[in-house]
Amino acid sequence: MRKNLLALSIAAMVGGLSGAANAAVFVNTVGAAANGLPAISAAAPLATQLTSTTTGIGHILVVPYFSTQQNNNTLLNLVNTDTVNGKAVKLRFRGAANSDDVFDISIFLSPGDMWTANVSADGDLSRLATSDTSCTLPSAQDIKDLGGKFKTNRVRNADPLQTREGYVEILNMADVPPGTGTAGANSALYTAIKHVNGVAPCTQALMDLQENDLVAIDGDVNSPVRRGYSWPTGGLMANWVIVNVGDSASFSGEAVALRATPSGTIDTSGSGNLVWFPQTTATPTMAANLLTADPLLSSGAVIAASYDFPDLSTPYVSGALGASPAAQASELASTLAVRSVTNEYLTNKSVNFATDWVFSMPTRRYAAAYNYGATGSAQRVLNPLVSAHFNSDNVTLDAAKGQLCISTGTMRAFDREENTRTTFVISPASAVSFCGETSVLSFNSAAYSVLGAKIAQQNIETKFADGWFSINTPGVGNGLPVIGFAAAKTRGTNLGGTWKHRYSR
Numbered sequence: 001m002r003k004n005l006l007a008l009s010i011a012a013m014v015g016g017l018s019g020a021a022n023a024a025v026f027v028n029t030v031g032a033a034a035n036g037l038p039a040i041s042a043a044a045p046l047a048t049q050l051t052s053t054t055t056g057i058g059h060i061l062v063v064p065y066f067s068t069q070q071n072n073n074t075l076l077n078l079v080n081t082d083t084v085n086g087k088a089v090k091l092r093f094r095g096a097a098n099s100d101d102v103f104d105i106s107i108f109l110s111p112g113d114m115w116t117a118n119v120s121a122d123g124d125l126s127r128l129a130t131s132d133t134s135c136t137l138p139s140a141q142d143i144k145d146l147g148g149k150f151k152t153n154r155v156r157n158a159d160p161l162q163t164r165e166g167y168v169e170i171l172n173m174a175d176v177p178p179g180t181g182t183a184g185a186n187s188a189l190y191t192a193i194k195h196v197n198g199v200a201p202c203t204q205a206l207m208d209l210q211e212n213d214l215v216a217i218d219g220d221v222n223s224p225v226r227r228g229y230s231w232p233t234g235g236l237m238a239n240w241v242i243v244n245v246g247d248s249a250s251f252s253g254e255a256v257a258l259r260a261t262p263s264g265t266i267d268t269s270g271s272g273n274l275v276w277f278p279q280t281t282a283t284p285t286m287a288a289n290l291l292t293a294d295p296l297l298s299s300g301a302v303i304a305a306s307y308d309f310p311d312l313s314t315p316y317v318s319g320a321l322g323a324s325p326a327a328q329a330s331e332l333a334s335t336l337a338v339r340s341v342t343n344e345y346l347t348n349k350s351v352n353f354a355t356d357w358v359f360s361m362p363t364r365r366y367a368a369a370y371n372y373g374a375t376g377s378a379q380r381v382l383n384p385l386v387s388a389h390f391n392s393d394n395v396t397l398d399a400a401k402g403q404l405c406i407s408t409g410t411m412r413a414f415d416r417e418e419n420t421r422t423t424f425v426i427s428p429a430s431a432v433s434f435c436g437e438t439s440v441l442s443f444n445s446a447a448y449s450v451l452g453a454k455i456a457q458q459n460i461e462t463k464f465a466d467g468w469f470s471i472n473t474p475g476v477g478n479g480l481p482v483i484g485f486a487a488a489k490t491r492g493t494n495l496g497g498t499w500k501h502r503y504s505r
């Protein structure tokens with residue numbers, strides 16, 4: 001059966017095949033324990049909202065930046081803090097320019113498990129390497145055999161350089177609980193992903209079965225219960241490190257966490273919808289606009305495949321907020337929206353300091369997308385159903401860059417002694433704007449970026465060597481859903497730090 005899985009793995013990584021239709025979203029409802037669906041755990045009640053959490057542990061995680069530019073390596077650690085249930089997880093890397101999918105896999109974490117990987121440059125492409133023994137689709141061996149190379153079939157002009165920067169999204173698609181098999185025994189899937197002497201068996205026959213759709217039919221071999229899946233209950237956390245040995249640099253941080261919670265609480269993890277999809281290029285039978293708010297996928301401008309789901313807009317909770325992809329995308333954007341971004345900058349030439357700020361907008365793709373197949377103004381595609389933060393008033397088209405740009409508000413710089421400025425020299429544009437999905441702002445250094453950013457980088461001259469800076473982000477009146485951090489260091493030595501942005505809401 002391995003050749004079958006390898007073929008599926010190749011298809012999932014490079015695209016181009018078709019296959020059986022994938023399952024739809026299984027909506028979590030109180031008392032669901034029939035039609036092939038699992039019962040809801042009393043320990044994780046029905047979730048009806050997605051909330052931002054300061055604990056760093058949740059159902060959905062977003063890593064604001066990865067880079068393989070200028071000898072950067074990005075190290076990613078993903079942890080299942082749930083010591084009872086396994087987790088089926090979608091890991092997706094998206095490009096900095098327009099949030100294009102450049103690499104995605106499914107990971108099966110056993111209880112208390114940790115998965116690690118390194119993303120580095122391979123010529124002009126990024127590539128992922130892992131020696132971890134947790135189960136994945138494609139398998140770790142298949143990823144190695146294929147070079148772990150990122151995809152270019154979705155990016156502008158199939159340009160491999162577009163895979164070198166971006167952000168990462170991580171979703172708990174389903175739990176894999178123990179004791180769901182016959183007479184309370186562990187399911188075959190749980191047994192396949194549970195480590196034995198430090199290694200998960202990843203039984204080939206069981207992993208091959210994961211190409212099949214889930215169906216909501218009692219007793220069917222592909223029902224969630226028979227396959228070993230249950231409602232996702234979260235418990236994921238992730239850390240990242242960007243390392244550049246040649247430039248003596250390292251920066252680190254934690255993923256932004258979002259938690260599915262019951263109504264009236266932000267502290268109790270709930271059970272989300274079961275949103276497991278096969279890691280194949282199968283064409284969905286369920287209309288793409290019911291699975292995603294992405295205006296390119298939902299309209300057919302980009303042909304949707306099974307591996308495209310779930311994304312951040314796939315309905316993850318029950319009730320009104322999970323009623324449609326547009327409702328969820330709007331809710332997530334509102335959860336992340338901020339009205340200003342504030343942080344420090346250090347550029348003192350006497351100690352050779354430099355500073356970059358990262359701005360990532362992981363929900364922008366659902367409101368505004370760049371259609372490479374169109375011409376002129378039609379390249380800018382807006383979703384009017386997700387318009388609280390992005391619309392024609394603040395989204396402009398930069399055809400030369402092949403990016404959409406989001407206007408910002410007023411800015412103010414302070415030095416360390418209360419002096420302040422509100423006018424600046426900015427390059428290469430005439431004003432600071434967030435171009436691309438993940439943009440980088442370098443302070444007082446047109447020729448040097450701490451992070452080596454290239455895809456959506458610009459420079460601002462504050463006229464102060466060190467201090468703090470604030471950018472207003474009004475959007476269209478409701479703020480902008482921005483996450484990110486400041487990275488500062490001395491050139492040539494690994495002296496510096498990483499600080500998450502501070503926000504007003």
